[in-house]
Amino acid sequence: MSTLLYIHGFNSSPLSAKANSLKKWVDANYPHINMVVPQLPNFPRQAQAMLEDIVLQHKQGKIRLVGSSLGGYFSLWLSERYQLPAVVVNPAVRPFDLLQDYLGENTNPYTYEKYVLENKHIHELKSLYIEKLTSPHLIWLLQQMGDEVLDYREAVTYLSKCKQTVEPDGNHAFVGFEAYFPQIVHFLQLAEK
Numbered sequence: 214m215s216t217l218l219y220i221h222g223f224n225s226s227p228l229s230a231k232a233n234s235l236k237k238w239v240d241a242n243y244p245h246i247n248m249v250v251p252q253l254p255n256f257p258r259q260a261q262a263m264l265e266d267i268v269l270q271h272k273q274g275k276i277r278l279v280g281s282s283l284g285g286y287f288s289l290w291l292s293e294r295y296q297l298p299a300v301v302v303n304p305a306v307r308p309f310d311l312l313q314d315y316l317g318e319n320t321n322p323y324t325y326e327k328y329v330l331e332n333k334h335i336h337e338l339k340s341l342y343i344e345k346l347t348s349p350h351l352i353w354l355l356q357q358m359g360d361e362v363l364d365y366r367e368a369v370t371y372l373s374k375c376k377q378t379v380e381p382d383g384n385h386a387f388v389g390f391e392a393y394f395p396q397i398v399h400f401l402q403l404a405e406k
C-alpha cells in the first residue's frame with residue numbers, strides 16, 4: 214500500500230482545512246493510498262523523531278510527502294534524508310528566523326495545548342536546515358504570492374531548481390488548493406495502484 218504523509222504547519226493539527234480536504238479527496242478517489250496526518254509534537258526534536266519513525270515504518274512500501282508551512286520545512290529535510298518526493302505548500306524555508314517571535318508561552322489554537330518555546334527549540338529547527346538541496350527534482354513548490362505569513366520570495370529563491378507553481382495573490386492557507394489534488398498524486402507517483 215502507498216502512504217501519503219501530510220505534515221501540518223506550526224500551531225496547526227490534522228484538523229487543518231488543507232489536510233482534511235486532501236484526505237477526503239484521496240479517500241474517495243484513491244482508496245489504495247493510506248493518508249497519514251499525525252498531530253506533531255510542539256517541539257522540533259520530538260516532531261523530527263515522530264516523522265522519521267513514520268517514514269521508517271512505511272519505507273518498505275511507497276511513502277510520499279506533502280508539507281505545509283513549517284510542515285514544508287520538515288518535508289524538505291525528510292525528502293533529502295530519505296530521497297522521497299515531496300510537495301511543499303507555502304513552505305517555511307527558514308522557520309528558525311520566524312519563530313524567534315514566538316519564544317515564550319504559546320497555545321495551539323486547534324488542540325488548546327499550552328507549551329513554552331525556548332531558544333533550544335530554535336536551535337533544534339536550525340539543525341535541520343539544508344544549505345543546498347542535492348535532489349531538487351524530488352520537490353514541487355506550490356506557492357502563493359499573497360501569503361501574509363511568509364515572504365514567498367524566500368521559498369521561490371531557495372527552491373529555484375525545483376518544479377514550481379507560483380500564483381499571484383492567494384494567502385498562507387493557499388486558496389484553491391483542491392485544484393491541485395490530481396497533479397499532486399501524479400507528481401508523487403501515487404496514482405498507480
